Amino acid sequence: MLNREDLEDKEAHTLSRLAVLARASKGRRLTERNDALRTCFMRDRDRVLHSSAFRRLQQKTQVLPATIGDHYRTRLTHTLEVSQMARSTALSLGLNHDLAEVTALAHDLGHPPFGHVGERALNEHMKEHGGFRHNAQGLRILDSLEERFPQALGLNLSWETRICLLKSQIPKGFPLAEDLPRATLPYLEGQIVDLCDRAAYVCHDLDDAVRSSLVPWEAFSLLELPREAEEQARKRLAEQGEKQPGPRLLRGRTVGNMVSILVQDLALATDENLKQHHELRTPEDARALGSYLATHSSKRAGQLDQLLRTLNEQFYKHEVVITSISTSTERMSRLFARICGDSSLLPHRYQDRVQDEGLERTACDYIAGMTDRFLDRIGQ
Ligand code: MG
Numbered sequence: 487m488l489n490r491e492d493l494e495d496k497e498a499h500t501l502s503r504l505a506v507l508a509r510a511s512k513g514r515r516l517t518e519r520n521d522a523l524r525t526c527f528m529r530d531r532d533r534v535l536h537s538s539a540f541r542r543l544q545q546k547t548q549v550l551p552a553t554i555g556d557h558y559r560t561r562l563t564h565t566l567e568v569s570q571m572a573r574s575t576a577l578s579l580g581l582n583h584d585l586a587e588v589t590a591l592a593h594d595l596g597h598p599p600f601g602h603v604g605e606r607a608l609n610e611h612m613k614e615h616g617g618f619r620h621n622a623q624g625l626r627i628l629d630s631l632e633e634r635f636p637q638a639l640g641l642n643l644s645w646e647t648r649i650c651l652l653k654s655q656i657p658k659g660f661p662l663a664e665d666l667p668r669a670t671l672p673y674l675e676g677q678i679v680d681l682c683d684r685a686a687y688v689c690h691d692l693d694d695a696v697r698s699s700l701v702p703w704e705a706f707s708l709l710e711l712p713r714e715a716e717e718q719a720r721k722r723l724a725e726q727g728e729k730q731p732g733p734r735l736l737r738g739r740t741v742g743n744m745v746s747i748l749v750q751d752l753a754l755a756t757d758e759n760l761k762q763h764h765e766l767r768t769p770e771d772a773r774a775l776g777s778y779l780a781t782h783s784s785k786r787a788g789q790l791d792q793l794l795r796t797l798n799e800q801f802y803k804h805e806v807v808i809t810s811i812s813t814s815t816e817r818m819s820r821l822f823a824r825i826c827g828d829s830s831l832l833p834h835r836y837q838d839r840v841q842d843e844g845l846e847r848t849a850c851d852y853i854a855g856m857t858d859r860f861l862d863r864i865g866q
Pocket residue numbers: 564568593594683687
């Protein structure tokens with residue numbers, strides 16, 4: 487049997503010198519006794535997994551509203567896909583895969599209903615009150631809004647997990663916990679998650695775009711990465727006895743190949759960067775470098791940009807996507823205005839926060855936490 491100390495020893499003996507070691511963690515805001523079996527990052531992962539914000543991801547939009555069909559990605563399935571990709575990449579690079587896993591599981595917790603359209607609407611309402619960004623809101627949920635510890639300490643996660651979630655500049659005036667820096671680079675484990683997030687949503691949004699028949703496969707099949715992945719898929723399927731694969735089988739295998747190509751590329755290109763920076767000795771050195779050490783190769787990064795441009799033009803701005811979400815975001819805006827005019831519309835536990843946080847921020851926290859379905863129901 488392995489206890490926590492054995493697992494910490496194993497980390498120290500097997501992981502890269504740039505990996506964050508659980509034993510070296512700077513700890514939690516409220517000091518707790520160590521767990522008998524789990525390292526601090528395993529414990530963080532379990533807290534995220536059992537949080538109510540995590541459960542709500544199942545009813546939040548990725549691109550197509552969660553209410554539109556059963557076969558499309560939601561924030562929850564996207565999150566699980568990122569987690570699997572980040573864990574594999576971190577393992578192959580000798581990084582702390584438990585830290586990568588918790589970061590991936592938590593990376594979209596702050597997403598409001600209706601994806602990026604909902605995020606832009608809330609940011610507009612909050613522009614005079616510190617703004618709104620989903621990644622900053624994720625930290626707010628973990629540090630304060632989830633109720634698991636006294637003194638509104640949220641889930642009381644480890645310092646390194648919280649730093650891994652700080653991937654971009656926080657808007658000026660956004661209420662972040664006082665001990666967090668407002669602009670910083672995440673540890674390598676957080677950088678890996680950030681890149682896996684992008685690779686995951688590009689590949690899977692493409693899959694959903696075609697599956698929903700909103701964008702024809704031909705819009706993507708001439709682009710370099712899907713073309714290469716499709717050729718690979720045809721070859722393997724032929725070897726397995728399928729010389730004329732149907733479109734669903736072919737697309738499934740093609741998208742799977744795209745993900746594999748990108749994960750392998752991320753691991754190889756990052757490994758190359760690490761070799762070139764052999765002077766770096768600690769995870770803090772890697773953070774202090776000032777730019778990401780985790781990268782794709784320039785070839786794959788260019789192919790990802792190319793795909794993202796096509797998704798932007800043909801899927802994210804597709805009339806069906808825009809109209810299905812715009813009625814709901816209008817509902818969100820009306821609800822925000824109604825609450826700001828009458829705070830008694832807030833549930834009691836949110837009313838208790840108004841004095842310290844202000845009415846607009848509390849209304850924003852309440853609405854951002856809603857699922858698509860809940861907002862559609864109460865915002866009528
Ligand atoms: Mg994401």
